[in-house]
Amino acid sequence: MSEFVLEMRGVCKSFPGVKALDHAQLKLRPGTVHALMGENGAGKSTLMKCMFGIYKMDEGEIYIDGEKTVISDPLEAWDKGISMVHQELQPIPARTIGENIFLGRYPMKKALGFIPVVDHDKMYEDTAKLLKRVRMDFDPKQKLGTLTVSQMQSVEIAKAVAGNCRVLILDEPTSSLTQNEVEALFRIVEDLKKEGVAIVYISHKMDEILRISDEVTIMRDGQYIGTWEAKDLTTDFIITKMVGRELTNLYPKRENVPGDVVFEVEDFTSINPRSFRHCSFNVRKGEILGVAGLVGAQRTELMEGLFGTRSHTSGTIRYQGKELKITRPKDAIDHGIAMLTEDRRGSGIMGVLSVADNISVASLNKYVDYGFMLNTKKIDELVKENRKKMNIKTPSGKTLIQSLSGGNQQKVLIGRWLANDPDVLILDEPTRGIDVGAKYEIYCIIADLAKQGKSIIMISSEMGELIGMSDRIMVMCDGRITGFIDGKEANQENIMALATQFE
Amino acid sequence: MNKKDNFGKKFLNYVKSNPIVVMLVIVAIIVGFTKDNFFSWKNFGNLMSNTAVRFLIALGVSGCLITKGTDLSAGRQVGLAACLAGILIQRGDYSGRLTSLPQMNMFVVLLIVVIIGALLGLLNGAIITLLKVPPFITTLGTQTIVYGLCLVATDAQPIGGFQKSFIDLINGRIGNSNGFHLPYLLFVAALFGVIFWFLYNKMRHGKYMYAIGGNEVAAEVSGVNTTKTLMIIYTTAGIMYAIAGWLLAGKTGGASTSMGMGYELEAIAACTIGGVSTTGGIGTVSGVLVGVLVFELLKIVLQFLGVNPYYNYIVQGIVIVVAVALDVRKYLAKK
Numbered sequence: 144m145s146e147f148v149l150e151m152r153g154v155c156k157s158f159p160g161v162k163a164l165d166h167a168q169l170k171l172r173p174g175t176v177h178a179l180m181g182e183n184g185a186g187k188s189t190l191m192k193c194m195f196g197i198y199k200m201d202e203g204e205i206y207i208d209g210e211k212t213v214i215s216d217p218l219e220a221w222d223k224g225i226s227m228v229h230q231e232l233q234p235i236p237a238r239t240i241g242e243n244i245f246l247g248r249y250p251m252k253k254a255l256g257f258i259p260v261v262d263h264d265k266m267y268e269d270t271a272k273l274l275k276r277v278r279m280d281f282d283p284k285q286k287l288g289t290l291t292v293s294q295m296q297s298v299e300i301a302k303a304v305a306g307n308c309r310v311l312i313l314d315e316p317t318s319s320l321t322q323n324e325v326e327a328l329f330r331i332v333e334d335l336k337k338e339g340v341a342i343v344y345i346s347h348k349m350d351e352i353l354r355i356s357d358e359v360t361i362m363r364d365g366q367y368i369g370t371w372e373a374k375d376l377t378t379d380f381i382i383t384k385m386v387g388r389e390l391t392n393l394y395p396k397r398e399n400v401p402g403d404v405v406f407e408v409e410d411f412t413s414i415n416p417r418s419f420r421h422c423s424f425n426v427r428k429g430e431i432l433g434v435a436g437l438v439g440a441q442r443t444e445l446m447e448g449l450f451g452t453r454s455h456t457s458g459t460i461r462y463q464g465k466e467l468k469i470t471r472p473k474d475a476i477d478h479g480i481a482m483l484t485e486d487r488r489g490s491g492i493m494g495v496l497s498v499a500d501n502i503s504v505a506s507l508n509k510y511v512d513y514g515f516m517l518n519t520k521k522i523d524e525l526v527k528e529n530r531k532k533m534n535i536k537t538p539s540g541k542t543l544i545q546s547l548s549g550g551n552q553q554k555v556l557i558g559r560w561l562a563n564d565p566d567v568l569i570l571d572e573p574t575r576g577i578d579v580g581a582k583y584e585i586y587c588i589i590a591d592l593a594k595q596g597k598s599i600i601m602i603s604s605e606m607g608e609l610i611g612m613s614d615r616i617m618v619m620c621d622g623r624i625t626g627f628i629d630g631k632e633a634n635q636e637n638i639m640a641l642a643t644q645f646e
Numbered sequence: 647m648n649k650k651d652n653f654g655k656k657f658l659n660y661v662k663s664n665p666i667v668v669m670l671v672i673v674a675i676i677v678g679f680t681k682d683n684f685f686s687w688k689n690f691g692n693l694m695s696n697t698a699v700r701f702l703i704a705l706g707v708s709g710c711l712i713t714k715g716t717d718l719s720a721g722r723q724v725g726l727a728a729c730l731a732g733i734l735i736q737r738g739d740y741s742g743r744l745t746s747l748p749q750m751n752m753f754v755v756l757l758i759v760v761i762i763g764a765l766l767g768l769l770n771g772a773i774i775t776l777l778k779v780p781p782f783i784t785t786l787g788t789q790t791i792v793y794g795l796c797l798v799a800t801d802a803q804p805i806g807g808f809q810k811s812f813i814d815l816i817n818g819r820i821g822n823s824n825g826f827h828l829p830y831l832l833f834v835a836a837l838f839g840v841i842f843w844f845l846y847n848k849m850r851h852g853k854y855m856y857a858i859g860g861n862e863v864a865a866e867v868s869g870v871n872t873t874k875t876l877m878i879i880y881t882t883a884g885i886m887y888a889i890a891g892w893l894l895a896g897k898t899g900g901a902s903t904s905m906g907m908g909y910e911l912e913a914i915a916a917c918t919i920g921g922v923s924t925t926g927g928i929g930t931v932s933g934v935l936v937g938v939l940v941f942e943l944l945k946i947v948l949q950f951l952g953v954n955p956y957y958n959y960i961v962q963g964i965v966i967v968v969a970v971a972l973d974v975r976k977y978l979a980k981k
Contacts, residue, residue: 452867472866472868472869473869473871476868482867484864484867489864490864490867491861491864493856493860494860494927495859495860495923496857500853504853504857505869505870507853511850516848517850517853519848
């Protein structure tokens with residue numbers, strides 16, 4: 144018998160253009176909670192997906208009880224006793240708890256001796272037992288949709304530990320839970336530990352990690368940094384290990400001079416109580432305000448609220464002292480606000496349309512003759528100008544945008560917004576999924592816009608980018624603004640400290 | 647020679663990406679050389695006038711399809727317009743008159759059916775955008791409602807006794823029906839073809855339509871008023887069905903409640919054959935024209951081959967499925 148129930152060694156995994164995992168490793172002891180930590184994009188989720196058979200490893204081995212094994216799909220992982228509770232739950236709210244738990248592996252029986260039918264009695268009986276195991280007292284026939292998020296999560300855990308579960312992966316399990324609910328989750332985790340289950344716990348919340356875990360493995364840029372016993376660790380040590388990378392000269396010299404405060408947001412609160420609340424901040428003319436925070440800090444949500452794609456209950460937005468009424472994106476655009484989306488595919492590009500159509504869609508009103516006819520010549524000029532100014536690499540304006548690289552698509556989208564000559568630009572993860580060369584070009588564009596006197600709000604999950612580009616950094620945690628740091632004094636440690644300031 | 651090469655390349659590309667169109671044209675040519683009267687002015691005239699009416703309906707549906715929607719009420723709206731036009735256009739001295747209104751000018755009737763068509767289209771658009779009911783279900787519902795309205799209006803009676811000037815105008819032509827001639831309907835189709843081309847390519851509305859089809863969320867956050875655009879699209883569609891219905895009544899010389907049944911499916915099929923993508927954002931007026939032409943050609947070919955009319959539906963159905971299957975593959979391959 145090996146001392147480890149599961150071992151991953153030398154795991155490598157590449158995606159087009161990115162090395163997501165570079166000889167990562169993980170060793171799990173039975174009956175322990177093993178925290179897996181790292182910045183966004185450090186490769187934690189990718190590693191788990193390799194273990195769970197969702198991704199195929201390029202290199203590397205998995206050992207279970209010291210024996211080498213191959214896991215090629217989630218079903219095989221399940222057979223070998225590995226279960227995963229995903230960060231985003233995927234339940235079917237209109238079906239019962241029992242049906243959700245046994246989805247895809249319903250207990251069967253033979254009706255009339257030969258017709259295979261679902262054995263509902265057994266299913267609900269087993270469900271009741273499983274629910275008891277996670278300290279839940281619900282009717283198995285209750286519709287899942289009637290439960291709260293945390294209760295649904297318990298159901299998800301019950302589902303995960305049904306059968307012979309030996310390794311349970313919890314990916315950010317507490318990101319949407321209240322304090323009481325977290326306590327309830329921890330009790331379940333303790334129970335499972337006593338049963339000998341090894342639990343992989345992925346979280347950004349330091350206090351939780353230090354409280355519940357036995358061992359901690361830290362990853363950075365897809366690489367294995369090390370494994371330590373949790374009782375020897377401090378928050379500072381973990382943060383240093385997580386972010387400890389040298390910053391080289393990846394950013395252009397900025398010549399912008401922040402002026403007067405022009406854009407002000409006061410007491411902005413979402414209609415969703417778990418989303419952004421009581422957010423107040425301001426941006427100066429010609430200032431780049433970085434926005435830092437962990438996944439789930441509600442940064443994008445806050446910005447979408449300001450832009451009118453999400454609703455808010457209270458709060459005011461002012462530009463140069465004048466209050467702006469924004470209920471939909473068009474209002475924001477009319478008031479000179481632009482927002483570059485983080486989800487380029489989902490809400491940015493129109494893939495099957497041309498570069499010209501994509502670049503001009505937000506500003507068509509400017510290219511109309513006689514009140515109804517589009518002036519194609521002017522649109523062509525807009526395309527030409529942008530191609531030159533931002534060095535957009537495209538064969539022509541008629542090329543479909545989906546055939547361009549991510550960086551060039553992003554430049555087209557920036558061009559779309561600049562065509563309206565906005566005063567305030569909200570950039571949400573402007574360099575996500577873009578290769579290093581194009582990143583630098585985009586930083587130059589941002590720096591230049593600030594120099595021209597535009598107010599820039601830049602959300603980013605890359606510490607380096609935030610520190611390298613921002614005049615000031617606003618940090619959010621769990622829907623609240625937890626502080627501001629001057630760009631010159633910002634470092635990974637003080638940002639991370641504010642970003643993990645949970646209530 | 648470069649130019650020639652280019653043309654050759656373009657031609658080959660077209661053949662590759664439109665196998666159904668090419669196949670049907672080849673079949674038509676073979677039929678033409680083996681059957682008498684296929685290549686005749688009369689047959690050409692028939693093809694043109696049939697295509698003209700269907701083209702108007704397909705233009706109406708194309709906007710819905712490009713924005714990832716659909717309009718199942720198209721055929722019944724055509725039927726309602728035809729019946730209403732029929733009732734209002736009956737001769738004042740016709741014994742079987744269904745209305746006590748005085749005899750009306752046919753263009754006044756056109757205006758009336760167009761207004762009704764526009765209102766029905768607006769209703770579709772309002773349900774889809776304001777109540778957020780999916781277009782498929784919305785128009786399935788209105789399809790049934792419109793059919794009911796048609797039954798109520800006509801009492802399920804066939805309608806005849808139209809003013810002669812109306813029938814003559816719609817079936818009129820430049821030239822002699824036995825020699826070279828161009829039906830008036832062809833000019834109507836050409837006029838709307840140009841209008842739609844302008845609308846789709848030279849106006850904001852067209853750009854917004856393609857933007858919504860390409861990515862509705864992105865269009866919304868780019869400041870496109872998606873609600874308004876969709877309303878205009880469905881309303882325009884309703885107007886097109888009404889015009890088509892009015893023309894159809896004149897072309898047939900009578901109207902009945904079964905008129906227009908299934909036309910929506912043929913229009914959707916024609917659009918798809920013509921390259922309007924079912925995944926949204928793609929489609930051109932010329933493509934729609936080719937799709938409709940091909941579909942009408944198919945019908946005439948089958949007729950000339952003496953295929954039992956019952957089999958026609960089977961063949962048409964197969965063509966629709968194959969066309970869409972090939973269309974989808976085009977985009978799958980690009981991923």
